[in-house]
Every structure is written in C-alpha cells, then in structure tokens.
Amino acid sequence: MSPVMGRLGERIRGVRRALARKARAWLPYLARSAAAKFAAGAVGVVASVPGLLLKGLAAAGGWVLRLLHLAPRTGKPWGDRFLAWGPKAARAVHRRLMSWAKAHLAEALRPDVATRFEQPGRPLPASLTFPSDHFGGDLVSVFTTETEAMREAYSRYEPPMMLAVAAEYWGLPEGLTSTAEAIRQLAVNTAEKYPADAQMADLVAQVYALIHQASQKAGEVGPLFAKLHEHDLKRLEEPRNNEHMWNILERRQDGSYSQHQPSHFVAVCQDIAHVYARYEPGHMRQVAAEYEGIPEGIENVAAAVNLLQVRSNDRYPVEKAVVDAIADVHALLLKAASAAQELMPNFRRLHAPDISRHEAPRNGEEGEAMWDA
Structure with missing residues (x-):
C-alpha cells in the first residue's frame, strides 16, 4: 500500500x-x-x-x-x-x-487530554526531606493549591483553532508574571511582615528573579511564532477573496476567518496572584508551609508550560523553533523550582530555636507557652 x-x-x-x-x-x-x-x-x-x-x-x-x-x-x-x-x-x-x-x-x-504529567525538576535529596508532622508540614500551601488548580484547568483546555494557540504563545509572559507576582508578594511579606530572618526574604527574592527571567524568555515566543508563521496568520487576519479555497479541510462552519482568542494560560494563572495577594497567614507554621510548597507550585506551572510544548511538537502545525523556545522557558522554570527547594532547609536552619519550641516543647506545650510573646 x-x-x-x-x-x-x-x-x-x-x-x-x-x-x-x-x-x-x-x-x-x-x-x-x-x-x-x-x-x-x-x-x-x-x-x-x-x-x-x-x-x-x-x-x-x-x-x-x-x-x-x-x-x-x-x-x-x-x-x-x-x-x-x-x-x-x-x-x-x-x-x-x-x-x-x-x-x-x-x-x-471534549477530546481526551492528559491530566497527569511527569513531575518536572529533581526530587528532594534524602537529607532535605522531613516527616509529615514537622513544623508546618501538616498544612497545605496556598501557592501549591492554586497552582494545582491552574494545572488541572489548563490540562482540560483544547484550543479550537490556531489563533487560539497563538493566544497561548502570546499569553505565556503575562501568565508567568502573575505566578511571579505571588512569589514577589511572599518575599515582600517575609521582609516586612513575618518574624523571619532577612536571609529568607533574599532567598525568596532569588526564586522570584528566576521566574521573572522565565517570563522575559516567554516574551520571545509570541513574536517568534508571528515571524515564522507570517503567511499563515495573514490568511486568517487578512483573507483574500474565497480564502477558504486554500484550506486543507472544509471551511469553518461559521464562515469566518479572524477570531482572536484570549489566552487561557493567562486566565488560569491570574487567580494565583489574586488569591495570594489577599492571603494573610496568622502563624509561622502557615508561612513555613508556603516556603515548603513553593517548589511543587512552580513545578505545576512548569507542567502546564510543558504541556503546551508537547502539544506544539505533536499536534499543532508550528515550526520547530517555536517548540524549542517554549522548551527554554520550561527549563528556566525547572531552575526556579530547583532553587526553591532550598527555602525550607534554610528556614529550618535559620530558625532552629523557634521551631524547636514547637517540635520539642520543654515541659509540654503549656510549659513552653510561658515564653510566648
């Protein structure tokens, strides 16, 4: 055959x-x-x-x-x-x-889509892992919860046409900026609100800088796509008479050509910054949970970007250079997740006396509470 x-x-x-x-x-x-x-x-x-x-x-x-x-x-x-x-x-x-x-x-x-992806980033070394009952370990990070919801929502989204895919490329930097804003807010609160060592604010700021770097890199994806697919986009945005005669398959049912779509990635990422801006931890155990949840949260965002990369490579009719550009963004997010894995170990090291009061209280919690400020 x-x-x-x-x-x-x-x-x-x-x-x-x-x-x-x-x-x-x-x-x-x-x-x-x-x-x-x-x-x-x-x-x-x-x-x-x-x-x-x-x-x-x-x-x-x-x-x-x-x-x-x-x-x-x-x-x-x-x-x-x-x-x-x-x-x-x-x-x-x-x-x-x-x-x-x-x-x-x-x-x-709705087409079947994968809702489980490989966890990007390296696993925590055994020396950096903690039991589930450690300080803050029994609490759920707000950042992790919001990014999990973002990842799940994005996995279900199927762009109906290439202009919708283009919106995802153009929306990458804004979506990552929303994610970075949540990390920046944590760095500011660590420096100005929380009773934490100043080094913790610097460490969180370093993670923010890496996500901001990924956002800047993501800003190259949309223009690159527009440049490489100038002819394809022109057929949709400035159609010639009976442009549909060049279509590979049948003409779209509504007979239209230009249908600019909002970025779904931006929409699902905006809630991360909005929710985190309103979050006010009442105890340092909650703050510790945020430090520990940052790596997994960034990995959730990286998984969504990786999904866009995989679909661009396997499904969408785009040039390989666009796929490679998204891969560069994904790599920077993994770098940020790797740096974030150092937050909780450093928090425990810098605040060992304070944490020991909770994990190993002297004469029980009632006795230790006599030192409460």
Missing part, C-alpha cells in the same frame, strides 16, 4: 471514530432534552393549577383580594398574573435541565 493510501485510510478511520464518539454523545443528549421538555411541561401543568384557582377567585371576588392587599385597587386586573405561573415554572425547569444536558454533552465531546 502506498504512503498516500495509508494516510488516507488512517484519516478515514479517524473520521469514523470521531463520528462514533459524537453519536455516543448525542444520543444521551437527545434523551435528556426530551426528558427536560416532558418535565417542564409537567411542572408547568402542576404550577398552572393554583394559578387558575387564584385567577378564578380574583375574577369572582376581586374586592376580597384588594382588601387583603393581594391585588392593586386600580389598573389591570392583577389576577391575570396568576396565569403566568405555569409558563414561568416550565421555562425555569426547562432552562435548568437543558443546561445540565448541554454540560454533559460538552464533557462527552
């Missing part, structure tokens, strides 16, 4: 699989849609019964309703409003059930 025929056969099989998947998704949707209409009709009928009764009462004894302040004294008979109960209830139920059915349809049609 010739290579051309082989590719054609594979494409036909792919189309068949896609159609089968759509059929499996649409059949339950049609069933849910029919059920939604039936339920809405039933609820509408039930809700109409008291409305009709009250309308009859309003017609027969309007003066009683006015006396009870259930109807206005002048103007259009208020009893007519009772007749709207049934349709309103039916529309509300139908809207709710159809929203639920459409959500299931969208989930079924």
